[in-house]
Amino acid sequence: xxxxxxxxxxxxxxxxxxxxxxxxxxxxxxxxxxxxxxxxxxxxxxxxxxxxxxxxxxxxxxxxxxxxxxxxxxxxxxxxxxxxxxxxxxxxxxxxxxxxxxxxxxxxxxxxxxxxxxxxxxxxxxxxxxxxxxxxxxxxxxxxxxxxxxxxxxxxxxxxxxxxxxxxxxxxxxxxxxxxxxxxxxxxxxxxxxxxxxxxxxxxxxxxxxxxxxxxxxxxxxxxxxxxxxxxxxxxxxxxxxxxxxxxxxxxxxxxxxxxxxxxxxxxxxxxxxxxxxxxxxxxxxxxxxxxxxxxx
Amino acid sequence: xxxxxxxxxxxxxxxxxxxxxxxxxxxxxxxxxxxxxxxxxxxxxxxxxxxxxxxxxxxxxxxxxxxxxxxxxxxxxxxxxxxxxxxxxxxxxxxxxxxxxxxxxxxxxxxxxxxxxxxxxxxxxxxxxxxxxxxxxxxxxxxxxxxxxxxxxxxxxxxxxxxxxxxxxxxxxxxxxxxxxxxxxxxxxxxxxxxxxxxxxxxxxxxxxxxxxxxxxxxxxxxxxxxxxxxxxxxxxxxxxxxxxxxxxxxxxxxxxxxxxxxxxxxxxxxxxxxxxxxxxxxxxxxxxxxxxxxxxxxxxxxxxxxxxxxxxxx
Numbered sequence: 274x275x276x277x278x279x280x281x282x283x284x285x286x287x288x289x290x291x292x293x294x295x296x297x298x299x300x301x302x303x304x305x306x307x308x309x310x311x312x313x314x315x316x317x318x319x320x321x322x323x324x325x326x327x328x329x330x331x332x333x334x335x336x337x338x339x340x341x342x343x344x345x346x347x348x349x350x351x352x353x354x355x356x357x358x359x360x361x362x363x364x365x366x367x368x369x370x371x372x373x374x375x376x377x378x379x380x381x382x383x384x385x386x387x388x389x390x391x392x393x394x395x396x397x398x399x400x401x402x403x404x405x406x407x408x409x410x411x412x413x414x415x416x417x418x419x420x421x422x423x424x425x426x427x428x429x430x431x432x433x434x435x436x437x438x439x440x441x442x443x444x445x446x447x448x449x450x451x452x453x454x455x456x457x458x459x460x461x462x463x464x465x466x467x468x469x470x471x472x473x474x475x476x477x478x479x480x481x482x483x484x485x486x487x488x489x490x491x492x493x494x495x496x497x498x499x500x501x502x503x504x505x506x507x508x509x510x511x512x513x514x515x516x517x518x519x520x521x522x523x524x525x526x527x528x529x530x531x532x533x534x535x536x537x538x539x540x541x542x543x544x545x546x547x548x549x550x551x552x553x554x555x556x557x558x559x560x561x562x563x564x565x566x567x568x569x570x
Numbered sequence: 571x572x573x574x575x576x577x578x579x580x581x582x583x584x585x586x587x588x589x590x591x592x593x594x595x596x597x598x599x600x601x602x603x604x605x606x607x608x609x610x611x612x613x614x615x616x617x618x619x620x621x622x623x624x625x626x627x628x629x630x631x632x633x634x635x636x637x638x639x640x641x642x643x644x645x646x647x648x649x650x651x652x653x654x655x656x657x658x659x660x661x662x663x664x665x666x667x668x669x670x671x672x673x674x675x676x677x678x679x680x681x682x683x684x685x686x687x688x689x690x691x692x693x694x695x696x697x698x699x700x701x702x703x704x705x706x707x708x709x710x711x712x713x714x715x716x717x718x719x720x721x722x723x724x725x726x727x728x729x730x731x732x733x734x735x736x737x738x739x740x741x742x743x744x745x746x747x748x749x750x751x752x753x754x755x756x757x758x759x760x761x762x763x764x765x766x767x768x769x770x771x772x773x774x775x776x777x778x779x780x781x782x783x784x785x786x787x788x789x790x791x792x793x794x795x796x797x798x799x800x801x802x803x804x805x806x807x808x809x810x811x812x813x814x815x816x817x818x819x820x821x822x823x824x825x826x827x828x829x830x831x832x833x834x835x836x837x838x839x840x841x842x843x844x845x846x847x848x849x850x851x852x853x854x855x856x857x858x859x860x861x862x863x864x865x866x867x868x869x870x871x872x873x874x875x876x877x878x879x880x881x882x883x884x885x
Contacts, residue, residue: 288781293679307753307754308691310695314706364604367601368598368603375599388609391875394867394871394874396863398860402860433604434605463591484697491700501846521699524701528705
């Protein structure tokens with residue numbers, strides 16, 4: 274009769290309680306520092322934000338009174354990330370189109386998909402080392418060594434696997450009926466892809482690409498010896514061929530300075546970087562959830 | 571009748587349309603082979619740049635820890651040891667925490683909405699740039715743990731792992747910041763693979779009277795194991811290649827020490843520190859170290875992909 278009721282003392286119930294509390298403890302240990310981390314960055318960095326931050330050049334370390342602003346680094350990050358996107362998006366989307374639309378699961382496409390996964394696992398600093406050997410040390414870009422352009426190229430290597438993968442997977446989700454219908458009314462393969470399949474996969478591809486860009490914007494390792502760093506305003510097109518600052522490298526350099534003013538600048542830059550990356554992530558998540566809901570209807 | 575005939579005449583595609591089609595297909599083919607070209611390029615460039623150092627030091631490079639640009643003596647043992655030590659130890663801490671958290675958010679201990687919030691929060695954290703984590707480690711984590719490290723040294727100093735006086739940055743801090751970086755990866759991949767285990771397996775286990783944790787340990791975890799293992803290997807690859815946060819907190823010293831409380835080095839932090847101002851045979855030696863790092867992460871990655879293919883869920 275008793276066996277119909279829950280018995281606290283039973284060894285299986287005690288064991289269950291024990292493991293349940295263990296997993297709760299794991300979750301707490303894992304999540305609490307993470308919450309603390311985010312709030313600390315947002316609080317500490319947010320308190321350093323001033324209007325001048327966005328307009329001034331950073332002062333060279335040593336002048337402890339006034340560190341200046343982060344304008345060149347902010348613009349530099351935008352430029353370098355744009356260069357990376359300009360290279361990686363066409364190549365990646367094109368490659369993804371081939372994998373999803375043309376390849377028939379043969380050896381070549383299997384090899385490329387494998388290569389995409391391998392390239393995604395290549396340490397980011399190796400991308401910097403590669404570009405350094407290929408472009409910086411050979412001065413192949415019109416005799417310039419460290420340059421924003423080289424930095425953008427290094428970042429594009431990191432973005433490429435993400436873009437190919439999201440394009441490939443996004444296109445695979447497009448129902449085949451759409452392709453048949455388009456080909457059936459006489460459209461060529463090229464028109465079908467550009468006018469039918471690509472537009473219907475646009476939102477999922479765009480989400481993946483934007484997340485890839487956000488990830489690239491925070492990468493530091495490929496930039497420290499390709500784009501290097503610069504304290505000066507970016508004034509014109511020619512500056513692409515010279516050292517260029519970026520928020521990520523600014524944080525790295527100024528975090529290691531012994532001066533308080535520079536450290537504060539690093540916190541402010543972190544705030545801007547983290548806030549923009551997190552908002553891009555949250556926005557694209559909401560967009561993705563919204564798409565899912567409308568699709569189900 | 572007249573109209574039908576003209577339609578008939580036009581039923582073939584125009585030459586120009588055909589050509590566009592072929593050009594488009596071949597363009598995408600070329601673009602997709604870029605991946606292979608880049609991968610091969612990275613491999614060849616790093617290999618040939620390291621050739622000078624490779625032919626001079628051979629495999630001795632891997633086991634000596636002299637790094638002296640003045641005497642032209644190079645050996646990367648400290649950095650290789652540091653890379654392996656930090657990545658494996660951080661993984662050792664991350665696996666139970668990450669899998670435990672993943673179990674917590676896939677079981678129904680708390681309402682679904684809370685679990686989903688925790689899940690997406692953890693995923694968001696994977697997006698935080700590692701340089702920001704490094705900054706946080708320098709200014710928050712290091713002062714916070716200093717007391718604890720002193721305690722560790724005072725009471726367990728007789729163990730070689732804790733034998734040095736803690737002075738600021740050290741390998742143990744690097745391991746801890748790596749744990750913070752890897753937790754989101756391991757947790758979200760483990761969560762995904764736990765979610766993929768079919769409901770009927772759980773119901774069957776409950777039906778024959780297994781308790782909740784008996785079900786988790788004997789049914790659900792084994793079924794999700796391949797996915798979790800692949801996630802762990804991906805995290806291992808990430809940990810080996812991770813540069814910024816580790817470089818900022820590990821202390822960057824090439825002097826070899828068994829102690830976790832002394833400054834250390836990893837291959838990637840060595841590259842980050844020295845690449846900018848290296849010349850001569852030091853550059854070649856750095857490329858050699860980069861080559862070693864690349865091989866390590868390639869092996870881990872390829873093994874992970876193989877594992878996923880071989881042991882993917884069969885239910």
